[in-house]
Structure formats: structure tokens, C-alpha cells
Amino acid sequence: xxxxxWIDEYQKDSRFGLKGKLLLKKTSSFQEIIIIExxxxxxxxxxxxxxxxxxxxxxxxHECLVHPALISLKNISNILIxxxxxxxxxxxxxxxxxxxxxxxxxxDEEVIKASKQFLKExxxxxxxxxxxSIHIDDGVKWxxxxxxxxxxxxxxxxxxxxxxxxxxxxxxFYKQCKRILNNGGILATQSESxxxxxxxxxxxxxxxxxxxxxxxxxxxxxxIYPSGIWSWTFATEDESNFLEPSKKKISEIESQCEIWNxxxxxxxxxxxxxxxxxxxxxxxx
Ligand code: SPD
Numbered sequence: 575x576x577x578x579x580w581i582d583e584y585q586k587d588s589r590f591g592l593k594g595k596l597l598l599k600k601t602s603s604f605q606e607i608i609i610i611e612x613x614x615x616x617x618x619x620x621x622x623x624x625x626x627x628x629x630x631x632x633x634x635x636h637e638c639l640v641h642p643a644l645i646s647l648k649n650i651s652n653i654l655i656x657x658x659x660x661x662x663x664x665x666x667x668x669x670x671x672x673x674x675x676x677x678x679x680x681x682d683e684e685v686i687k688a689s690k691q692f693l694k695e696x697x698x699x700x701x702x703x704x705x706x707s708i709h710i711d712d713g714v715k716w717x718x719x720x721x722x723x724x725x726x727x728x729x730x731x732x733x734x735x736x737x738x739x740x741x742x743x744x745x746x747f748y749k750q751c752k753r754i755l756n757n758g759g760i761l762a763t764q765s766e767s768x769x770x771x772x773x774x775x776x777x778x779x780x781x782x783x784x785x786x787x788x789x790x791x792x793x794x795x796x797x798i799y800p801s802g803i804w805s806w807t808f809a810t811e812d813e814s815n816f817l818e819p820s821k822k823k824i825s826e827i828e829s830q831c832e833i834w835n836x837x838x839x840x841x842x843x844x845x846x847x848x849x850x851x852x853x854x855x856x857x858x859x
Contacts, residue, residue, distance in 0.1 A: 602684035637834035640666035657712035658731035659685035661697020729765035758811030
């Protein structure tokens with residue numbers, strides 16, 4: 575029998591649900607993993623009660639995490655992805671011929687297995703690309719073992735703060751990232767919602783601003799996330815890393831994207847809601 579079920583993410587007296595056929599429900603050593611197939615959003619992944627991605631709306635998220643960092647930076651050869659077990663971030667990075675190595679460090683092997691089995695379209699060819707190395711490990715411990723100036727770009731593609739992901743939002747962790755970034759490369763992180771995770775969002779922005787010389791946040795939306803509005807923050811030691819990219823590079827990447835383009839990005843960097851702006855830039859805060 576092929577019964578439909580409603581699966582909801584609960585946040586602050588509200589819930590965000592999808593209805594569909596249950597494809598997977600299991601508990602790994604770290605979390606509960608659910609995958610359902612929904613008529614509007616395709617196959618959707620939920621971890622510990624929070625929607626992570628879906629095959630129809632994932633591009634809103636992955637294209638915004640990756641391209642603002644890789645489009646403008648000169649050296650993008652050596653990349654670290656923390657989390658990203660569905661493969662979407664790696665797939666976007668591999669659109670750049672200059673990328674020669676990606677270390678993808680995912681704590682939960684079951685997320686990778688489930689994504690390879692049920693969410694094939696998200697990782698796509700990334701899973702078989704020689705440039706991608708997968709490490710089942712704790713991202714916080716991983717960065718501690720890496721030598722100074724090693725990576726050109728670091729992507730933090732993690733779930734919302736929880737018992738086992740909290741440290742990925744901490745100042746100590748960001749400092750380690752800064753240490754292993756070469757020549758002030760770029761740290762790019764998903765930075766939660768200014769609406770449904772306002773406190774956490776402000777905390778991430780303030781922490782990054784205290785550690786890096788430059789930190790810029792863009793806002794857009796991811797339809798299946800609570801409240802829809804989402805953010806991504808890019809931090810570096812060197813303002814000139816945010817170069818004006820060549821027209822050729824822009825059009826090469828734009829032609830391969832569904833959501834991202836240079837205008838979308840430019841607008842998104844001007845979208846900080848005023849209530850967040852006041853919190854971040856008020857003297858003494
Ligand atoms: N509330 C959901 C936050 C999830 C951010 N990471 C999603 C992983 C997609 N690769």
C-alpha cells in the first residue's frame with residue numbers, strides 16, 4: 575500500500591509540513607533520518623525533525639552557499655566542506671574547473687548512504703568525481719588537525735544548532751577555520767533564518783564579525799525551511815577577495831544555475847532586514 579503521510583517540522587508554535595510517501599525512516603548513531611516523496615518538492619530529507627533539503631528546492635540553498643564564494647575568489651583549488659552529506663554543495667563546487675580537491679567531512683555516514691540511494695539527483699556526478707574525497711569524521715576535530723593556510727575556501731553546510739552540531743557555530747571553531755584558510759580565503763556558512771532562528775542568526779553574524787576582518791551576509795529564501803527566509807554569510811581576512819569576477823566566468827556559471835545569477839546575488843547582499851541591521855551595527859552591542 576502506498577499511503578501518504580504528513581511530516582512536520584515544529585518551530586515556535588508553528589509547523590512546516592510536507593505530505594508524501596515515506597521512503598526512509600531510520601535512526602543513525604547521531605539522528606533520525608526521514609526521506610519522503612512529495613508531489614511539489616520531490617524527495618525531501620529531514621534530520622532530527624528539521625527539513626534539510628528537497629530535490630526540487632535545493633538549488634535555492636546550494637547555489638547561494640557556493641557561488642558567492644567561488645565566483646569572486648582567485649584561488650579556489652583546495653576546498654573543505656563540513657557537513658554537506660547530501661552532495662549538493664560538492665556538486666556546485668565541481669562546476670569550477672579550477673577546483674582540484676574537495677574534502678567533504680560529514681559526521682554521519684548514514685546521511686551520505688541515504689542521499690546516494692534516494693536523493694541521487696542532488697549529489698549527481700559529484701559522488702564519482704575524482705576531485706571529491708569523503709571523510710566520515712567530526713568537522714570540529716577535522717579542522718584542528720589541519721595545518722595553517724591549507725584550504726582556499728571552507729563551506730559549512732550544517733544542520734541547525736543541536737547537541738552535536740552546536741560547536742560548528744562557535745567562535746573557537748571559526749577561529750580554527752580562519753587559521754587553516756590560506757591568504758585570507760573565504761569561509762562560507764549557512765547562517766540560519768533572520769525570522770525563525772533570529773537569535774542564532776544574530777549570534778553567528780556577531781561572532782564572525784569579531785573574528786574576521788570582513789563578513790557579508792546575503793538573504794534569500796528556501797521554500798521548505800521554516801518561514802522561508804534564509805541567510806548565508808561569507809567571511810574573510812582580505813576584502814579584495816570579493817573581486818569583480820570576469821564576465822566570462824559569470825556567464826559560464828550562470829548558464830549552469832537554476833537560481834543564482836550575479837543580479838540575484840547583488841540584490842541578496844542588500845537584503846539585510848532592518849531589525850537585524852540595527853542589532854548588528856548598533857554601537858556597544
Ligand atoms: N533548517 C535547515 C538548515 C539546514 C541547512 N543545511 C542544509 C543541508 C543542505 N545541504
